[in-house]
Amino acid sequence: MALTTTTSKSTPxxxxxxxxxxxxxxxxxxxxxxxxxxxxxxGKIIYERSGIHFPDTKKYVLESRLSRRLQELEIDDYDQxxxxxxxxxxxxxxxxxxxxxxxxNETSFFRNEPQLAVFENQILPELIEARKSVKRxxxxxxxxxxxxxxxxxxxxxxxxxxVRLMDWRIEILxxxxxxxxxxxxxxxxxTDYALRTTPPLMKQRYFKQNGAFWELDPQVRxxxxxxxxxxxxxxxxxxxxxxxxxxxxNVLIYFDNAMKTQVATMFAxxxxxxxxxxxxxxxxxxxxxxxxEQMPIPQGFCYRKVAPGxxxxx
Numbered sequence: 001m002a003l004t005t006t007t008s009k010s011t012p013x014x015x016x017x018x019x020x021x022x023x024x025x026x027x028x029x030x031x032x033x034x035x036x037x038x039x040x041x042x043g044k045i046i047y048e049r050s051g052i053h054f055p056d057t058k059k060y061v062l063e064s065r066l067s068r069r070l071q072e073l074e075i076d077d078y079d080q081x082x083x084x085x086x087x088x089x090x091x092x093x094x095x096x097x098x099x100x101x102x103x104x105n106e107t108s109f110f111r112n113e114p115q116l117a118v119f120e121n122q123i124l125p126e127l128i129e130a131r132k133s134v135k136r137x138x139x140x141x142x143x144x145x146x147x148x149x150x151x152x153x154x155x156x157x158x159x160x161x162x163v164r165l166m167d168w169r170i171e172i173l174x175x176x177x178x179x180x181x182x183x184x185x186x187x188x189x190x191t192d193y194a195l196r197t198t199p200p201l202m203k204q205r206y207f208k209q210n211g212a213f214w215e216l217d218p219q220v221r222x223x224x225x226x227x228x229x230x231x232x233x234x235x236x237x238x239x240x241x242x243x244x245x246x247x248x249x250n251v252l253i254y255f256d257n258a259m260k261t262q263v264a265t266m267f268a269x270x271x272x273x274x275x276x277x278x279x280x281x282x283x284x285x286x287x288x289x290x291x292x293e294q295m296p297i298p299q300g301f302c303y304r305k306v307a308p309g310x311x312x313x314x
Contacts, residue, residue, distance in 0.1 A: 031067040034059065038078040042066075045085060046102070049095060050177060051232050051259040065102045100180045103254075105145040109152050109190070109198040112249070112281055114299035119245070120156045122297065123276050127244055128160070130274060136169040140240070140270070142231060142248040143176055147185025147224070148194055149247060150174035151216060154223040155206050173240065175229035182228060188221045189213040232259075234266050242272045249301075250280035257288065264290040268305055277303040 034042075039062060043054045046062075054062050066081070075081050085094050110116060131137060137157065141150035150172050157170055176182050184190070195203055195214055207214040229236050231251070246267050252260050267277055268291045277292060279285070281301050285292050292303040 031063075032070050032075075032077050034063040034066075034078050038082065039063070041082055042078065042085075045082070046098075047259075049232070050099065050230060051263070052102070052254045053256040053259065062102060066098065069097065069101050096179055099178055103178065105178070105181050106250075107145045107148045108193070109148045109195050110202065111148065111152075111197055113197065113199075115249075115278065115281065115301055116152065116156065118297055118300040118302065119153070119278065120160060122300075123245065123302070124156065124160055131244070135167055136171070137245075138171045138241075138243045139173070139245045140243045140247070141172065141174045142229075142246060142267075143251040144174035144185070144226075144247075145176055145178070146181045146190075146194070147174050147226065148190070149249070150224045150226075151185075151188075151220060153245075153247070154220045155202060158206075158220055158223070170223050172224045174224055174226045176226075177228065177230050179228055182226050185224075185226050188216040188218075190216070231263050231266070234262075234269075237266055237270055240270070242270055243275060244272055245276050245278070246271055247278045249278060250283070252279060252283045260285070261288045261290060264288060264292065268292060271305055273305060275305065279303070 036059070039054075039056075039059045042062060046052050046054060066078075070076070070078070070081055073081070073084065075084065085091060085098065127137060139150070139153055139157075141153060144150050151174075154170075154172055157172075158165060161168060174182075174185060189210070190207075191213060195207065198207075203214070206217045206220055208217075209215075231237075231248075248263070248267065252263070255263065264277075264285055271277060276295070279301055281299075283301070285294070285303060291306050293306050295302045295304055
């Protein structure tokens with residue numbers, strides 16, 4: 001298991017570059033107010049770099065999530081923070097810090113088990129049969145946060161193949177825009193909360209308790225690699241080639257229709273002709289001009305590619 005990243009891990013100092021002298025520290029308990037103009041500028045920066053869309057009705061959400069970061073940096077207004085975020089040598093590092101503040105990594109092992117059952121009991125057996133001559137499976141868990149999803153898929157494949165696993169080449173890639181989230185995945189150590197939706201037998205078979213943490217079985221850990229990847233970066237996605245299965249669950253809800261279309265089109269490009277795309281139970285590709293049609297599987301929330309030129313029924 002490895003993490004691929006080209007992002008520097010230097011920690012940005014305070015105050016912000018471009019601010020003359022030390023920025024006045026905020027009074028204890030005082031939060032900087034965000035103007036409409038500042039919200040618009042920050043929203044544009046976030047959208048351009050990540051595709052995440054903050055509508056006007058969510059200004060209070062962005063303000064509340066970033067206020068602590070301003071206090072940590074001892075910056076007393078959002079204009080100074082925008083300068084820090086867009087000028088000087090620490091732009092990429094601060095974007096990582098900001099992204100960690102504004103996103104909620106709500107995930108767990110075996111989350112939405114009915115959908116995972118569709119993968120394990122219907123999609124995976126078909127793939128194993130279709131790939132039996134090459135004995136190779138490729139699965140991409142996009143926006144995987146702290147790794148619970150790709151590790152869950154690895155457990156399912158481990159359980160399905162059994163002793164045949166050693167004859168197969170299994171490639172599972174977990175990607176996320178957040179280095180902080182992926183650091184948990186690399187450790188393979190999780191809290192009780194991360195295992196709250198894990199069936200007891202799976203917990204007993206694949207995890208070992210060590211103090212306050214549960215450590216994942218080393219063989220399962222070795223089945224998954226991790227990489228920092230922004231879903232807006234189509235070239236970064238393209239260099240990995242095509243996948244048999246792509247999971248991207250509970251991510252599209254943060255995008256507007258333009259970004260949803262862009263990401264779904266990229267998934268179509270990176271999916272094999274007989275591949276499957278899984279999305280979240282509260283998400284849909286309906287109404288988007290993308291080459292997918294939904295598979296008629298209850299609780300599946302999964303899609304297949306349509307032939308070039310054919311109309312997708314999403």
